[in-house]
Amino acid sequence: MLAILLLLLCVCAGYVVIQFCFCRLFWFDYLASPNGKIPFPLWFVVVPASFCVGIIVVGWVMYVGAYIFRNADDPMFFGCIGGLAVSAAIIALYALTKPRFITLKNLINDFIVTFRYNIWLYIFFAPVCALIIWLMIYTFFIKGGVYHMGYTVFSDFSVHTALIRSFSLGQNFPTQFPHFPDGTIRYHFMYQFFIGCLEYLGIDMVIGFNAVSILLLIGTLMLLYVLAVIITNRRAVGMLTVLFFLFRSSFSGIRYLIEPLPTTFMELINRIIKPDAFLDYTPNEGWGLWNLNVYTNQRHLALGINIALIGVLIMLPLFYAPRCRLFFSREAWLPESWRRAVGLGLLAGGLAYFHGSALIALMAMLAVLGLFSLHKLEYAITAAIAYVLARVETNFFAAGVELARPSFQWGFIAEDKSLQGVWAYILALTGITLICCVFGLLMNLKKFAVYFVMFAMPFIITFTVSLTTDITVNHKFLMISIAMLNIFAAYCVVELIKPSDTSKRDTLSVITGLFIIFFITITGVVDTFTIGSLNGEMKSAVITQNSDLQTWIKDNTEPDDLFFSYWHGAHDVFFAGRMEFFGWPYYAWSGGYDTYGREKIFNDIINEDDPDTLLKMLKENNISYILIDSDFLTTSNFTAANVQLMRDTFSIVYEDEARNIAILKTKDITAGGNISTTP
Secondary structure, eight states, X not given: OHHHHHHHHHHXXXXXXHHHHOGGGGTOTTOOOTTSSOSSOTHHHHHHHHHHHHHXXXXXXXXXXXXXXXXXXXXXXXXXXXXXXXXHHHHHHHHHTOOOOOOHHHHHHHHHHHTTTTHHHHHHHHHHHHHHHHHHHHHEEEETTEEEEETTTHHHHHHHHHHHHHHHTSOOOSOOOTTSOSSOOOSOXXXXXXXXXXXXXXXXXXXXXXXXXXXXHHHHHHHHHHHHHHHHOOHHHHHHHHHHHHSOOOTHHXXXXXXXXXXXXXXXXXXXXXXXXXXXXXXXXXXXOSSTHHHHHSTHHHHXXXXXXXXXXXXXXXXXXXXXXXXXXHHHHSOSOHHHHHHHHHHHHHTTTTOXXXXXXXXXXXXXXXXXXXXXXXHHHHHHHHHHHHHHHHHHHSTTOOSOOOEEOTTTTOSOOSHHHHHHHHHHHHTTHHHHHHHHHHHTHHHHHHHHHHHHHHHHHHHHEEOSSOGGGGHHHHHHHHHHHHHHHHHHHHHHHSOSSGGGOOHHHHHHHHHHHHHHHHHHHHHHHHHHHHOSTTSEEEEETTOHHHHHHHHHSOTTOEEEOSOOSXXXXXHTTOEETTOOHHHXXXXXXXXXXHHHHHHHHHHOOOHHHHHHHHHHTTOOEEEEOHHHXXXXXXXXXXXXXXXXXXXXXXXXXXXXXXXXXXXXXXXXXXXXXXX
C-alpha cells in the first residue's frame, strides 16, 4: 500500500537527512560511559529521530508539490507521488555515495548485543506502549461504519478532521481554515496535511491518525529517556522521567482523594478508578488541560516535542566539548559544522506550521545552551534561518497577519496575579515536582545548572508572555518544560532510593522516595482513569463514515464550494472535505481571526428579508450552498433566522426529511429571483 510505503520512506529519508546534516546524533562519541558502551539502545534515537525528521522533510515536499499543481484537477496526486519520488531519489542518491551508515543490520546487532543489558528497559516500555496505543484508539475509532470521537477530544478533533479531509477529499490550496475560510491559514496545519496524504494514498483517516500519533508519542518517550540518561548517566532516572511524563504531578489528586475522607478502602479505590470528570481545582483544569488527554486531542504536539528533543540532542556535542575557552577563542564562536547549523535552522523553521509553540520552546532552550557551548555562531545561524523561514511561511500562508504578537502578561491563567498568588497557583498545579526538581538540581548543581535553566525557559514564557489571543494555549510551553524538568525530580528520587554512593542508602530514604513517586503520579493516575470513564463507544461524538449527506456533497459539489450553516464543530460538511463560512467560533477566535466581524455578517444574512439583498450578501461572501438542519432551526441564537425566505428564494438540491436537513443552492443565481433548477 502506498501509504505504508510513504511512512517507510519518511523513516529512510529522515535517516539520510540526519546522516548528512547531523551525523553525530547517532554516534554519541562525547559520552563518557564506564563500560565504553552507549548507555541506551541506539535505536531509541535512530528510529524516532529519523521518523520525525522525515515527516517534516517529506511533508513539505508533498505540500510544495501539491501547491505548485493547485490548479490541476487533482493536486494531491502530484503532491503525494512527488513526495514518494523525491524521497526515494534522496535515499538512492545517498546510498550510492556509500557513506558511513548505521544500517538495519547494525541496529539489529545493537539490539541483540544490548538486549540483556536493557531487559528492564524493554519490560518497562511494554506497558507504556500499551497505554499509548489504548489512549489513541480509545479516543478515536471507527466501528460499524461510524466514526467515534471521544467526549474529551471531539472539540479539538472538529478542527483536525476538518483539516485532514480538506486535503484528502478537498483541494485546500491555497490553504484556508475550514471553520473560517478567509484566504489565510493561521493554524499550524502541516501535521493534518500529512495525515490527509496518508488517507489520500489509501489508509482511512482513523488508522493513519492513530498510527502516526502512537509512533510519535512513543518516540517522544524514547527520546526523553535518552536525554535523561545522557544528563544523569542513570537509567533509572530515564524510566522515572517517562513515568512522571505520563502521570502528572499536582496537589489536585491528593485533594480529590481526601475531600471528603473516604470511609472505606473500597471507596478510596472507586474514587481512583471511577471518576466522572477531570479534576477541577485550578483554573481550566477541568478541561483536561494538563494530563495525557492533551496528547490525544492535540496529536501534533508529540511531533513538536520530538523535534525539540532532537534539536537539543543535536547541539549537545558543542556543550560537552572542553569549555576552558568558552568565550575568548576562535572555537568558542566560529562554526564547526555549517551543515549542522543550516540543517537545524531549516528543520526548526519547517516545524513552524507543524507546531509553532514547540519551535518557540526549542529556540528559547537553545539560546541558553548556546551561551555555554562552543561554536556559538552555529546557534545564531540556526536561529536566524529558523526565524526567516518561519516569517516566510507566515507571509505566504497569512499575508499581512501577525500570528505571534508577543506581549507581557504576568501570571498565565492564575486568578490571583500577585507574586504570592502566582507562586501558589504554580505549587497547586505542579504539586511536589518542582520542589523535587530543585532538590535534584542541588544534588549535582555544577552538572545540572545549565540544563535546569535551559528547560525552565518555556516555563518562564508561560507565565510572562502572551503570543495569541487566548493565553490558555501557553499550557503547551509549560507541559514541554515540565516534561524535561522532570529529569531532575527523577534524579532526586533515584538518589533517595538507590544513591550513587551506596553507603548512604537507608530504609527511611527508600520509603521517602517511594512516597514521593506516589505523590507525584497519583493525580495523573486519576486523570488516566478519567479519560477511560469519559470516552468509549457510548460517550463519543459520532459521524457516519459514508453518510448519504457526505456522499451527496462529495459527488455534487466542487472542492472549493463554501457552505453557510449553523456554527458546526464536527459535521458531515467537514467530513466531506468542504468548508463552512462560519464554523464553531472558538477555534477561529483563539487563532486570531475576526470572529466578531464575521458573526455580524452571519446575523445579517440570516435576518435579511429582501431576496435580492440576501443574494448579494451571499455572492459577496462566495457562499455556494445553505445547509439548513435542526440546529439551524432550533438554536436560540437563530430563532429569528428567515428560513422561509431562503427556501422561497433558492432551490432545494438535497433534502433528508428524516434528519430535517435541506441544502439550498445559491451559486449561478441572478438577481431578481431567477432561481437555478435542481441538478
